[in-house]
Amino acid sequence: MINETNKTHRRLSAFGVRVALVASIALAGGADAASDIALPDVHGITYDAGGSKLYVAVHDGIVVFSAGRWSRLPESRHDYMGFTGTRKSFFSSGHPMPGSGMVNPLGLMQSVDEGKTWTQRGLQGESDFHLLAAGFDNDAVYVYNYAPNSRMKQAGIHYTLNQGFMWQRAAAAGLNGKLFALAVHPTEAGTVAASTDAGVFLSRDHGASFEPLVAGRQALGLKFDLDGKSLWYGSFDTRPGLQRIALAGSQREELELPALGRDAVAYIAQNPARPAEIAIATFERSIWLSADRGKTWKEIAARGKAK
Secondary structure (H helix, E strand, O other): OEEOOOOOOOEEHHHOEEOOOOOOOOOOOEOOOHHHOEOOOOOOEEEOOOOOEEEEEEOOEEEEEEOOEEEEOOOOOOEEEEEEEOOOOEEEEEEOOOOOOOOOOOOOEEEOOOOOOOEEOOOOOOOOOOEEEEOOOOOOEEEEEOOOOOOOOOOEEEEEOOOOOOOEEOOOEOOOEEEEEEEEOOOOOOOEEEEEOOEEEEEOOOOOEOEEEEEOOOEEEEEEOOOOOEEEEEEEOOOEEEEEEEOOOOOEEEEOOOOOOOOOEEEEEEOOOOOOOEEEEEOOOOEEEEOOOOOOOEEEEEOOEEO
């Protein structure tokens, strides 16, 4: 039986990973110097479709890493939750910035201009989806709702294939443990993965049933490879880990991580223009880039401070 996350993206005390929640810092918009960019928390990372920019959703807006420099999107300073990107859109949820006049929480939102403007797709004032995932080339959106709302009569995993116009509930039979993350296959709208404190689970029937890919090991950040043939996932078992597992045959590859100590991988993104390039964000708000599928790493933010 699957249990709700109880905000495990903020605290995973079972293995000592701590998310430092600090006060938001009001910064001017535009191309800030790195020394002025703070990450009070991280609620998702994604590349743009062209692969030139890495977007990071934080407590007070969206910050961007491009061409070795950090900047901030000045247009909207919402508290974005469940932030994820596809080839054509960004999807998110969360809470509106003070003074915006928008209803809290934000429900499901979509942006087609890389976060500059957003369209609300329903459930405003009803739901804040901390767990939200979308398929890169199909725009299927899966969420976990913690309580019933006007379109979801029960708590649990739900999905939409038409940008929130209609929702279907996923029975999630066979999915065990406390849910941490969801991931959607890049082309197959019915294929969704989930990570829990009991392992990694895969469904090929829109979440009606799940089978374990990895069992007996806590799994964290989760992302389908853009080739659709494998799945990346973070873990923690005495030390942090990052693995890539094939969907066919379940062959597993262990990747080397930088020295994270008691930190671990919370979010994973892959560059669509250069698939060998991946980015990870950790629970302690550090962000690392690898241009060679994890052989070497470069830190671009350290414990909430851009570098």
